[in-house]
Amino acid sequence: MAALAYAAPHFWWGAGIGATFPGDFASAPHGTWEAAVGYWVMGAVAVAGGVVALALVRPWGQRLPRRTLCALSLTASVGMTLWGFTYFALQYLLAAGRVVSAPAFAAKDAHPQAAWGLFWYSLFVLWGLMLGVAAWNRLSSKRTH
Template identity: 40%
Template structure:
């Protein structure tokens, strides 16, 4: 696979992940459960989420909107109309999102492979009053959310890496074929 093809895969992968995540958040904003009960949140926040607290409903609308922006930004890294967006801005967004999502998947932000493994092996004890729920959510995070964020982050990083290596978009229109 050529470098240009890898860039396309990264950009389209980031766009697809953003669309999937945004669709889930939109469904939650409209009242669907759509994995809301699998979010690895502290129990009091989880209860607010499942009770459709207005703050969580509003946050889902914001996240769905941010996902739409994410799709557009991801596609701007490989589509001809992306030349109108400042390259440095695209680079900053792609790398920031890539690093953030990879860190989240590994466990640098509290959740992720490391935190879930520590909880499930008993190295990090679960809260006594919510031990069963904490283990269930850690399993979901380990098997669904962390791999998803790792994939999404790698797609963003691939798109950013290729965009940075390619130079100015305006001078490299041939890469958009």
């Protein structure tokens, strides 16, 4: 569900709908390869990640190589969790005055829509942790049988 919650907005952003966009949607790239990768490809990657996550807990996933599936899932888990925590560390450093936004990003960081970043990066942390637990359970369940 988390993968679909992440994928859906990427698809509607790609379609030109700015709802829940973490920043100024009007100044974001549209109609470029950056938009195609940022919206459509990332949405497709999220859907594929959802399928991989389901493979960890559904019976049809038993047909896939356990160690490969778990290694990919644990790697993705660490990456997503660190990506989310890094955002919160940066927000702390900005709030504490330890770092300053680059001029190119100052307007984006001050935009009211930037608050959506708290939601999206929380989702990265949550999804990363859930994926790691699912992969670990799949890996350890085979050891006990």
